[in-house]
Amino acid sequence: MIGIIALVVGVLVGLWLDPTVPEWVQPYLPIAVVAALDAVLGGLRARLDGIFDGKVFVVSFVSNVVIAALIVLLGDELGVGAQLSTAVVVVLGIRIFANAAAIRRHLFGA
Amino acid sequence: MPRIKLATVLIAVLCLALGLAIATQVRRTNSGDSLADQRPQDLVVLLDGLQQREAALRKEIAEAEAALTRLRASGDTSAAALAEARRRADALAVLAGTAAAAGPGLEIEVTDPQGGVAPSDLLDAVQELRAAGAEAVQVGDVRIGVDSAFTGSTGEIVLDGVRLAAPLTVLAIGDPPTMAAALNIPGGVVDTVERAGGGVRITQRDRVDITALRTIRTPQYARPAG
Numbered sequence: 001m002i003g004i005i006a007l008v009v010g011v012l013v014g015l016w017l018d019p020t021v022p023e024w025v026q027p028y029l030p031i032a033v034v035a036a037l038d039a040v041l042g043g044l045r046a047r048l049d050g051i052f053d054g055k056v057f058v059v060s061f062v063s064n065v066v067i068a069a070l071i072v073l074l075g076d077e078l079g080v081g082a083q084l085s086t087a088v089v090v091v092l093g094i095r096i097f098a099n100a101a102a103i104r105r106h107l108f109g110a
Numbered sequence: 111m112p113r114i115k116l117a118t119v120l121i122a123v124l125c126l127a128l129g130l131a132i133a134t135q136v137r138r139t140n141s142g143d144s145l146a147d148q149r150p151q152d153l154v155v156l157l158d159g160l161q162q163r164e165a166a167l168r169k170e171i172a173e174a175e176a177a178l179t180r181l182r183a184s185g186d187t188s189a190a191a192l193a194e195a196r197r198r199a200d201a202l203a204v205l206a207g208t209a210a211a212a213g214p215g216l217e218i219e220v221t222d223p224q225g226g227v228a229p230s231d232l233l234d235a236v237q238e239l240r241a242a243g244a245e246a247v248q249v250g251d252v253r254i255g256v257d258s259a260f261t262g263s264t265g266e267i268v269l270d271g272v273r274l275a276a277p278l279t280v281l282a283i284g285d286p287p288t289m290a291a292a293l294n295i296p297g298g299v300v301d302t303v304e305r306a307g308g309g310v311r312i313t314q315r316d317r318v319d320i321t322a323l324r325t326i327r328t329p330q331y332a333r334p335a336g
Contacts, residue, residue, distance in 0.1 A: 006122040010129020019134055027149065029135050036128045043121075054117025061124050081149050 003040065027076065028069040031088055035068035036061060038092045041099035048106040068092070204246055207255040207324035211246040215283035215318035216290060222276035224307035225265030231306065232267060233260045235280065235299045242292035244284035246320045250274045253322040276308070286314035 021029055039061040046052040068088050075084025104110070145153065203209035218235070220227065236254055239247055247254040252269045262268035282289055290312050293299045300310045 003121050003125040006125035007129040010126040010131075011133045012129075013126070014130040014133025015137070018137055019130070021134055021138060026138075029131060029138075033128065033131050033135055036124070036131070040125065040128065054121055058117055058120045058124065076149065079151065082152055 003043065007040070027081070028072055031068045031072050031085060032065045034089055034092045034096075035064040038095050038099070039064045041096055041103065045099045045102045045106075048103060205256075206326065207246070207253040207322075208326055210323065211283055211320045212317060213245070213283040214286055214314075214316050215244070215281065216286055216293075217313045217315055217318060218280040218282070218293070219311040219313075220276065220278040220280065220303060220308060221311075222265070222278070222303075222306075222308040225276075226306035227267070227276070227303055227308045228264040228306065229260035229262055229267045231299065231302050232269070232274075232278075232280075234302065235293065236260075238292045238299050239280075239282045239284065239289055242284060242289040244282040244289055246283045248281040248320045248322045250278050250280075251322055253320065253324050255324045257327065281318050281320050283318055283320060290314055 039057070042060060043052060043057040046057070071088050072081060072085050075081040078084075145156075148156070200209065204211045216239075220232075220235075232249065236247055236249065236258075249269055250272070252258070252272050252274075258270055260267060260269055262273070267274045293310070293312060300312075303310050
């Protein structure tokens with residue numbers, strides 16, 4: 001619950017403050033957002049499954065973001081940044097869909 | 111208990127950061143400056159595509175300009191040909207008698223109180239005028255053309271099916287002194303008509319208007335050959 005409230009507050013604050021993104025973060029921000037969304041949906045699913053653990057959530061969130069950013073960084077260094085970004089987004093997208101499906105089954109029973 | 115508290119705080123902080131990041135990213139994407147945060151490789155690909163497109167468009171421009179030049183040139187030549195054809199058509203129309211003509215020439219009045227003027231006398235007159243360079247001739251209300259013919263008999267002259275009544279006016283466009291001299295030579299047209307009891311009065315004019323027209327006759331037997 002706290003997470004959702006914080007999320008909404010974050011969106012509002014972001015819209016209100018309109019912070020500037022540092023140059024070096026710019027390529028990684030979209031990927032990091034997708035990775036974090038995956039972690040949040042995973043956490044929501046775990047909570048509905050009744051196996052939510054704050055520590056696991058925090059660790060998975062941070063590691064998701066860091067790993068996604070690292071993969072993109074590595075891709076950029078190797079010259080395949082665009083393709084690796086696509087790969088990361090595809091994989092995370094699939095996971096988001098899977099988590100969303102699980103959540104849907106919990107909420108609607110179908 | 112403190113550990114759970116710490117986790118909750120961390121969750122809140124992370125979710126806050128996520129919301130912030132989402133809002134920022136959406137803002138940035140909507141701001142439209144999409145080139146600024148693209149990778150160099152992508153930018154190179156974009157630039158390459160744009161350059162290829164530019165080259166293709168430049169080629170298209172060159173082709174269109176060449177076509178324009180070509181069409182302009184052909185337009186010029188066809189316009190010149192059209193003007194030339196129009197000039198020749200005008201000249202031929204005057205010769206064939208299908209167009210009115212004006213210019214310096216003679217006004218010849220032929221009187222025939224005794225009815226003694228023969229068709230051959232008028233034919234001689236037209237013949238003399240032509241020999242003297244007349245370019246357009248009108249006898250009475252009839253324009254002389256390539257197929258004109260004098261028929262009838264003495265005192266009842268018919269030209270191209272039209273009966274000519276004396277006194278008769280003959281109009282001719284050409285060099286007035288030359289034509290007048292041609293008619294006045296001893297034993298010429300003037301002499302002949304006067305001998306037949308008629309009279310001829312020749313007036314040289316700076317401007318003679320020949321307005322009678324002939325209709326174009328489509329040849330029935332003759333066909334262009336060669």
